[in-house]
Amino acid sequence: MTTVIGWIRGEHDETREAGMAGAERGPRERMVFSAAQLIRREGVGATGMREVAAHARSPRGSLQHYFPDGKEQLVNEAVGWAGRYAGNRVARFLAALPEPTPSGLFAEMVRQWTDEYESEGFDGGCPVAAATVDCARTADSTRQAAQAAFTRWTGAVAAALTDMGVPEERSRPLATLMISSLEGAILIARAERSVRALTTAARELGPLLDAAVTRPATDGGPRGTAGS
Amino acid sequence: MTTVIGWIRGEHDETREAGMAGAERGPRERMVFSAAQLIRREGVGATGMREVAAHARSPRGSLQHYFPDGKEQLVNEAVGWAGRYAGNRVARFLAALPEPTPSGLFAEMVRQWTDEYESEGFDGGCPVAAATVDCARTADSTRQAAQAAFTRWTGAVAAALTDMGVPEERSRPLATLMISSLEGAILIARAERSVRALTTAARELGPLLDAAVTRPATDGGPRGTAGS
DNA sequence: TCGCTACTATGACAGTGGTCATAACAGCGA
DNA sequence: TCGCTGTTATGACCACTGTCATAGTAGCGA
Numbered sequence: 001m002t003t004v005i006g007w008i009r010g011e012h013d014e015t016r017e018a019g020m021a022g023a024e025r026g027p028r029e030r031m032v033f034s035a036a037q038l039i040r041r042e043g044v045g046a047t048g049m050r051e052v053a054a055h056a057r058s059p060r061g062s063l064q065h066y067f068p069d070g071k072e073q074l075v076n077e078a079v080g081w082a083g084r085y086a087g088n089r090v091a092r093f094l095a096a097l098p099e100p101t102p103s104g105l106f107a108e109m110v111r112q113w114t115d116e117y118e119s120e121g122f123d124g125g126c127p128v129a130a131a132t133v134d135c136a137r138t139a140d141s142t143r144q145a146a147q148a149a150f151t152r153w154t155g156a157v158a159a160a161l162t163d164m165g166v167p168e169e170r171s172r173p174l175a176t177l178m179i180s181s182l183e184g185a186i187l188i189a190r191a192e193r194s195v196r197a198l199t200t201a202a203r204e205l206g207p208l209l210d211a212a213v214t215r216p217a218t219d220g221g222p223r224g225t226a227g228s
Numbered sequence: 229m230t231t232v233i234g235w236i237r238g239e240h241d242e243t244r245e246a247g248m249a250g251a252e253r254g255p256r257e258r259m260v261f262s263a264a265q266l267i268r269r270e271g272v273g274a275t276g277m278r279e280v281a282a283h284a285r286s287p288r289g290s291l292q293h294y295f296p297d298g299k300e301q302l303v304n305e306a307v308g309w310a311g312r313y314a315g316n317r318v319a320r321f322l323a324a325l326p327e328p329t330p331s332g333l334f335a336e337m338v339r340q341w342t343d344e345y346e347s348e349g350f351d352g353g354c355p356v357a358a359a360t361v362d363c364a365r366t367a368d369s370t371r372q373a374a375q376a377a378f379t380r381w382t383g384a385v386a387a388a389l390t391d392m393g394v395p396e397e398r399s400r401p402l403a404t405l406m407i408s409s410l411e412g413a414i415l416i417a418r419a420e421r422s423v424r425a426l427t428t429a430a431r432e433l434g435p436l437l438d439a440a441v442t443r444p445a446t447d448g449g450p451r452g453t454a455g456s
Numbered sequence: 457t458c459g460c461t462a463c464t465a466t467g468a469c470a471g472t473g474g475t476c477a478t479a480a481c482a483g484c485g486a
Numbered sequence: 487t488c489g490c491t492g493t494t495a496t497g498a499c500c501a502c503t504g505t506c507a508t509a510g511t512a513g514c515g516a
Binding site for chain 3: 278299
């Protein structure tokens, strides 16, 4: 009961958010996760519901039970999951850096993709990008889900930049630029089957980002770069 | 005869390349153009062949005649068209600038999209991005077409940068960064229904681009920023 | 055992997609 | 008129897709 509603509203326990790979708890979570995986590989249109259920090893009959509003609802939740995932990753990237700098954060964000592409091939892209391309015009609720995902992601990055000493007014624009460049570089990387565009973005953008730091970093412990 | 083959190989007269809007010459060109238009709005999967023929006001029977390899061929040619179009635009942007600067070129590239979004709404995206998202994994020939489109576009921008005095080794990386940022900003703009990400990219990236100029611009007349 | 609820199973339906087979037509040279 | 070629017309086929109706099972409280 409250489990389902909670998931829909994103009120569940995010602390043990499932990783990008691995078996999740319930069939519902697995289907949302599988939907995100398939969407980022094949696009929304080419991803079928039966395919999602099969990939999640969830019973097909559960589709209409957990997602009474059909494919649109499933896609929206997959996009929402991706947005939360991307936002939460930011805090972990920061924790992994010896001394946090904007260029270091961006390098980590890029490295997540170069690592995947070099180890698993260029099959996958960003599910939010795929949903935007395929549904922005047709399904407004999906467009809103993508917008929310970008907003959450940008908010996390901007908060991290502010923590590092970037002036408040410049944090959001720079975060937007980082995510724009990353998304575009992902596209080019997939088309070229090469990480060149990704590493280029990191190299060229790094100095610009670090130059935006004006005051010393707020080196408190684990701080609020996460939303909600 | 040679007309068809010529089109496939891209050997036709590019000088009077059709604009982004307007009626083209033959039914074949119209279908390629319409395919690009529909793909950039709805994505590849949601674009039907019958729909392309109808949009182009071309007879449905011509589809299998001009595109014997089916949808994949049509999509590939639409992507190729988009790549040539984007590449050719660069020279025109340069011509429109009072004094050519890298930031000015990028601002023009961005402005093409903000103008469209403000006058026609946020329905359309980049057809090359859509093809990459939807087909990069499934149809390798389409992936190659997208790669070629990005390469041509990047080559045109890089050549323009070099003409403006950017050192040869930095031109391609910077061109890649410009196109990455632009593509990502287009995505975010569609999701947000706002040109914010686009104008942000232009504003934040401008100084970085201009700072790469080391020697005075080559202000010869119309020079070779176009490929092939 | 009954009843209630959460969940699963399955088959059908109506629509649409790309593709193909086949035929017709228009123009032209001989 | 015949034949040839480039084009168009049309209808059918088959493999799906998302969705729905319906029925079934598992578990639990009373």
